[in-house]
Amino acid sequence: MRSPLARFVGSAVVMLALIGLWQLGANAGVISPVFFPGPDRSFGTLWDQLHDAEFWHAFSETLRRMVLGFVSASIVGVAAGAAIGLSANVRAYVEPTLELIRPLPASAVIPVFVLMIGLNERMIIAVIAFASLWPVLLGTVHGFKTIEPRLIEVSRMLHLTRMELIFKIALPNAMPDIFAGLRLALTVSLILAVVTEMLSGMPGLGHNIIMAARSFRSADLYAGIIVLGAIGYLTNVTLERVERHVLRWRNDPSSAA
Amino acid sequence: MTTSFLAADKLHYVVGETTRLNILQDVSLQVREHEFVCIVGASGCGKTTLLRLLGGLLQPTQGSVTFRDKPVTEPDRALAIVFQDYAKALLPWRTVAGNVELALESRRVPRGERGEIIHRLLGQVGLADRADAFPVQLSGGMQQRLQIARCLAQSPQVLLMDEPFGALDAMTRQSLQDEVSRLSAASGTTVVFVTHDLEEAIYLGDRVIAMESRPGRIGEVVDVDIPRPRNQLTTREHPRFLELRHHLFNLLPTGH
Amino acid sequence: MPRALKGALLPIGLMLLWELCARSGFIVAESMSNPTAIAHAAWATVLDGSLLKATRETFGAALAGMALGASLGIVCGIAFGLWRLLAALMRLSTEALRPIPSVALIPLALLIYGYGFRMEIAVVAFASFWPLLIITENAVRGIEPRLIEVSRALGFGVVDRVIKIVLPAALPRVFVGLRLAAAVSLVVAVTVEITANPIGLGYALIVAQESMKPDRMFVFLIWIGFLGWLVNAVLLRAQQRWFGRMGNWAEHGR
Numbered sequence: 001m002r003s004p005l006a007r008f009v010g011s012a013v014v015m016l017a018l019i020g021l022w023q024l025g026a027n028a029g030v031i032s033p034v035f036f037p038g039p040d041r042s043f044g045t046l047w048d049q050l051h052d053a054e055f056w057h058a059f060s061e062t063l064r065r066m067v068l069g070f071v072s073a074s075i076v077g078v079a080a081g082a083a084i085g086l087s088a089n090v091r092a093y094v095e096p097t098l099e100l101i102r103p104l105p106a107s108a109v110i111p112v113f114v115l116m117i118g119l120n121e122r123m124i125i126a127v128i129a130f131a132s133l134w135p136v137l138l139g140t141v142h143g144f145k146t147i148e149p150r151l152i153e154v155s156r157m158l159h160l161t162r163m164e165l166i167f168k169i170a171l172p173n174a175m176p177d178i179f180a181g182l183r184l185a186l187t188v189s190l191i192l193a194v195v196t197e198m199l200s201g202m203p204g205l206g207h208n209i210i211m212a213a214r215s216f217r218s219a220d221l222y223a224g225i226i227v228l229g230a231i232g233y234l235t236n237v238t239l240e241r242v243e244r245h246v247l248r249w250r251n252d253p254s255s256a257a
Numbered sequence: 258m259t260t261s262f263l264a265a266d267k268l269h270y271v272v273g274e275t276t277r278l279n280i281l282q283d284v285s286l287q288v289r290e291h292e293f294v295c296i297v298g299a300s301g302c303g304k305t306t307l308l309r310l311l312g313g314l315l316q317p318t319q320g321s322v323t324f325r326d327k328p329v330t331e332p333d334r335a336l337a338i339v340f341q342d343y344a345k346a347l348l349p350w351r352t353v354a355g356n357v358e359l360a361l362e363s364r365r366v367p368r369g370e371r372g373e374i375i376h377r378l379l380g381q382v383g384l385a386d387r388a389d390a391f392p393v394q395l396s397g398g399m400q401q402r403l404q405i406a407r408c409l410a411q412s413p414q415v416l417l418m419d420e421p422f423g424a425l426d427a428m429t430r431q432s433l434q435d436e437v438s439r440l441s442a443a444s445g446t447t448v449v450f451v452t453h454d455l456e457e458a459i460y461l462g463d464r465v466i467a468m469e470s471r472p473g474r475i476g477e478v479v480d481v482d483i484p485r486p487r488n489q490l491t492t493r494e495h496p497r498f499l500e501l502r503h504h505l506f507n508l509l510p511t512g513h
Numbered sequence: 514m515p516r517a518l519k520g521a522l523l524p525i526g527l528m529l530l531w532e533l534c535a536r537s538g539f540i541v542a543e544s545m546s547n548p549t550a551i552a553h554a555a556w557a558t559v560l561d562g563s564l565l566k567a568t569r570e571t572f573g574a575a576l577a578g579m580a581l582g583a584s585l586g587i588v589c590g591i592a593f594g595l596w597r598l599l600a601a602l603m604r605l606s607t608e609a610l611r612p613i614p615s616v617a618l619i620p621l622a623l624l625i626y627g628y629g630f631r632m633e634i635a636v637v638a639f640a641s642f643w644p645l646l647i648i649t650e651n652a653v654r655g656i657e658p659r660l661i662e663v664s665r666a667l668g669f670g671v672v673d674r675v676i677k678i679v680l681p682a683a684l685p686r687v688f689v690g691l692r693l694a695a696a697v698s699l700v701v702a703v704t705v706e707i708t709a710n711p712i713g714l715g716y717a718l719i720v721a722q723e724s725m726k727p728d729r730m731f732v733f734l735i736w737i738g739f740l741g742w743l744v745n746a747v748l749l750r751a752q753q754r755w756f757g758r759m760g761n762w763a764e765h766g767r
Contacts (some may be wrong), residue, residue, distance in 0.1 A: 011605035018606055035625050096520030103741030104734075105700035107707050108715070111722035111730055116545070150345040153314055157332045158363040158411065168359065172350040187614070191704070194616045198708050206616075210709070213620030221624065225617050232612035249350040249391040 034216055042222035049223055055208075062193050062205040063231065069128025070189040074182055077133050081140020081178075086170060091145060098138060106131030106188055107195050114199075124196040131192045132185040139181020143174025176250070179243045186239055190232055205231075260326050262447065263288040263311065263336075263415055269319035270306055270473075279472035280306050284320075286466060286475060288415070293441055293448045295462035297455055297505070303473025304451045305419055311449060312338045312417050324415075334364070337408035341420040343401040347392045353379065353403055354388040360410035374410065381440060382406045398429035405437065415447045423452070431489050434461055438487065459483075459501050460492060467508045476508045546727035551735070554728035563717065564736065571713035574630055575695075575702035578637025583694050586642040587687060590649025591679060600650065607646070615640035615701055619709050630712070633705045640701040641694040648690030652683035685756040692748040699741055714740075 019039050025031070026038030033041075049055040084090050110127055117123040147170055155165050197206025209224035244251075270281040280303045288294055288311075298304045309315045310322055313332040322329040324336065340346040348356055354375050361371045379385045382402040392400055401421060408416060418437070422430040438461060441448045452458050458465045462481050469476040483497050492498055528548050535547030558564040593600035615636055622632040660682060664674045706715025714737050721730035 007601040007604070010602050014602045015606045015609065092516055092519040093523050097523045100524065100738070100742070103696065103745055104738040105703045105741065107700075107704040108718060108734055108737050110707060111718050112734065115722050115725075115727055115730065148345050150340055150342060151348070153338070153340075154346055156314065157312065157334075157336070157338055158360060159332065159334055160363055164363070168362075169348065172348070175350070191614050191616050194614060195704060195708050198616075198619070209617065209620045210623075213624045216624065218624060221620055225613060225621065228617040229609070229613035232614055233608075236612060247350075249352075250393065 034218055037219040037222055041219040042226065045219040046223035046226055049220075049227075058204050058208050059227065061203055062197065065124055065128055065196075065204070066189045066193040066231075066235075069125055069192070070132050070186055073129045073132035073185060073189070074136050076129075077136025077181065077185070078140050078178060081137045081181075082144050082166070082171070082174070084137075085141040085144025085174070086166065088145075091141070095141070098141070101134060102138060106134075106192055110192075110196060110199065119200045121202060124193070124200060124202060127196050128189050128192045132189045135184035135188060136178070136181040139177045139179075139184070140174060143177030144170055146177075147173050176247060179239075179247065183236070183239055183243070186235055187232070190228070190235070194228065261287060261323065262290040262325065263449070264323050265307070265311060265320070266323070267320040268307070268310060268317045268322070270303070270310065270315070271318045281310075281317075282472040282474050284473065284475055286478075288447060288449055290414075290447055291445050292463045293438070293450065293461060294464045294466060295450045295452060295458035296466045296468060297452055297458040298468030298473070298476075299470050300453055302468045302470035304453075304468055307468075307473065308338070308417050308419050308449065308451050312336050314338070334411065335414040337411045337413035337416055339401075339404055339408050339416065339418040339421045341423050343397070343404045343421075343424070344392070346404055347400060347407075349392050352389050352391055353384055353395070356392065356403055357407050357410045360407050364411065378406045378409055381409070382436065396429075397425050398433060401425065401433065402436070405440075409440070409444070409446075413446060415449065416441065418448065418450045420452050421450075422457070423454075430457075435487075435489065437461070442485070455502060455505055456493065459498055459505070460487060460489075465501070465505065467505050469508065477505065479505065546731055550728040551731045554726070555732045555736075558729065558732055564732070567712075567714045567717040567733070568736070568740070570630075571699070571702050571706065571715065574633040574705075574713065575637055575698040577630070578634040578702065579641045579694055579698035581634065582638035582641035582698075583645045583691060585638070586645025586690075586694075587649045589642075590646045590687075591653055591675060591683075593646070593650040594653025594656075594683075595675075595679070611643055616704060616708065619705055622705075623709055628709075628711055633702060633710050633712070636705050637698050637701050641698050644693050644697060645687070645690050648693070649683060649687050652686035652690075653679055655686070656682045685752075688752055688756060692745065692752065695744050695748055696741065699744060703737055 023038045023040060026033060026036055026041075037045075084094050106127075109130060110123075113123050113127050113130070117126060151169055151173070152165075155169055160168065193204070194206035194209075196202075197204035198210045201207055205224055205228055209221050209228075212218070212220035212224060264285075264287045266285050268281050268284040269279075272278050272280060284303075284307060296304050296307065306315065310317055311329070313322070313329045313336065316330065324333055329336075348359060351359065357375045357378055358371055361374060366374065375388070376385065379388055382405055384399060384402055384406065387395065387399065392403065395403065405421070421437075422433050425433065434457065437448070437450075440446070450458070450461055459481055464478060464480055466478050467476040468474065479501060481497075481501060483492060483495055531545075532548050535545065535550075555564075593603065618636050618639055619632075622635045626632040626635065656679065660678050661674070664678045669677065702713065703715040703718075706713040707719055708715075710716065714733055718730060718733045718737070721727070721733060
């Protein structure tokens with residue numbers, strides 16, 4: 001079998017070949033360049049945008065909203081999730097309601113928020129936070145409610161206080177589930193940021209690409225998609241790095257890929 | 258008479274509301290300080306339940322458990338339990354040293370003193386060089402040794418062991434048997450060792466309490482008057498060992 | 514208090530509170546509505562057929578998109594699972610495309626197809642492609658190697674091997690992926706309708722909001738949530754029915 005380096009080089013070659021095909025396809029003009037700009041125009045426009053202050057303004061706005069909504073939702077989600085997950089009694093009252101909310105598409109609440117708050121910045125942050133809250137909350141509840149019974153017995157034998165049980169056993173035990181919820185919330189926060197920007201007309205990457213589509217500026221559109229993909233990738237990779245470090249106790253080197 | 262050390266008096270343990278299952282019936286026993294007593298019985302005879310009652314994790318339906326004449330209504334810090342499913346009793350997110358430290362934290366041992374104690378205990382169970390490993394990286398035998406180390410870190414007066422080597426292969430089991438024997442002799446800790454393996458019980462114990470099943474009752478109590486220190490090869494061929502084995506074999510159901 | 518009663522207490526209590534606040538004038542009716550008004554509006558939407566029409570449109574688009582995306586995902590997943598070299602060579606390309614949020618493609622789909630079903634189907638297809646690709650690839654990789662050896666020993670060609678061994682062995686996990694994709698398809702379809710496409714439940718939601726009819730808006734909101742729950746519940750039932758006998762390894766095997 002090939003070495004990891006060979007595999008990486010191989011897949012890079014394939015990707016470049018596909019981009020090359022893209023360029024050939026665009027040059028051939030089989031599909032109108034209005035819909036199908038080549039990588040030269042797409043990346044070229046992207047390069048131009050990187051030198052444009054307005055682009056960076058939109059970029060930072062989108063990122064700011066995403067991070068603000070995600071972070072506030074995560075804090076509330078973990079705190080509330082812990083409280084709910086730890087108490088069987090509270091869960092009996094709250095879990096059925098949570099299960100009702102779970103299948104709701106996050107974007108469906110946007111009109112409600114618009115009606116309540118209006119089509120402005122506060123609505124965007126509120127929607128992003130609201131939507132990102134549920135994956136974190138549900139993940140945290142799940143993490144806190146499934147504690148290995150043997151560990152509970154160990155904590156009884158050691159006479160651990162309730163606080164010690166929560167911070168030394170329940171919380172570390174819940175971490176994998178919390179991170180699963182955080183990863184989902186991160187994806188949701190990006191999606192909702194884009195959607196709310198498209199709807200509200202507030203400056204941001206979402207607004208940029210919908211305007212690009214409406215004015216048939218396809219190169220700008222493709223460039224915007226690339227940027228959004230990059231944001232999705234980088235934020236996810238960062239979170240995964242953090243997760244891998246916090247959860248490093250899970251990895252058995254002998255079974256690592 | 259000296260005050261009793263660890264005693265169970267006429268224990269009854271019943272579960273179920275509509276169909277009541279008699280797990281233990283009229284179980285009484287005395288554990289003497291510093292002794293190594295083995296409780297042996299077939300699977301399902303209630304010996305694990307008995308151990309948990311002794312440890313205070315369960316409360317009897319009738320009867321009482323006393324430690325130094327005080328009733329045991331909740332887990333006592335002087336009693337430590339080594340569970341059979343060692344992997345589930347360890348904290349996977351803490352290192353080997355961290356797991357041992359948990360017991361020291363619960364005893365409120367000052368931070369400065371912990372390192373030395375941890376190092377000593379890990380040395381005693383042979384894990385000194387794996388102090389920074391995580392449980393998932395250890396073999397089954399090592400994980401069980403870690404659990405034993407953590408229990409010893411509690412500085413317990415009684416070590417309650419629930420079929421601790423049942424999930425391990427024969428060779429690991431034998432080496433751990435000798436280790437536990439050695440550790441308890443050196444520290445003077447009282448050990449109550451539950452097993453379904455008759456030979457293991459006779460090999461390790463000063464006394465063997467044989468239980469009958471359905472419902473769980475005390476069958477017979479024999480003194481194991483085989484000299485110490487014991488040896489995996491010679492002791493198991495000792496005439497007294499074979500005598501006891503023959504004698505107790507009939508108490509346990511065939512194929513145990 | 515029996516568990517069922519405890520669970521119902523919170524939602525019922527909240528609804529009563531809501532009703533009270535609306536009637537006492539605490540909440541302004543224009544933006545928030547109240548349960549009784551919503552119930553009336555619900556009946557109206559059923560009667561005038563708008564609920565059914567919108568549901569059919571959303572379901573139609575979601576189903577078509579999922580059929581397209583999921584089948585492509587399954588085919589590629591099988592290919593990647595069986596031929597490691599192919600998977601390795603395509604790794605960078607797939608990793609580059611996967612992080613693109615499906616909503617970012619809405620303007621592109623709009624540009625190419627304009628308003629209507631095709632654009633929505635395209636976006637839904639993109640969204641449902643990825644979970645099936647990953648899950649199918651993992652499922653195929655996870656097939657007991659002994660089975661593949663047996664198929665070789667029996668002289669099966671590729672097609673036979675896929676149909677008789679690979680697909681049945683991977684099916685339970687693939688079904689879990691389909692359940693996931695169904696939920697994703699519904700969510701993405703509604704999102705596309707809310708954002709840009711004037712058909713279906715999402716659009717009905719927006720129209721109700723823009724015409725200041727909060728009771729209608731909540732009807733569609735609750736209906737969307739209900740549909741999401743229903744689809745998942747039905748598929749879960751089916752999964753347990755068809756694959757339950759094989760044990761739960763489908764969900765936990767990895």
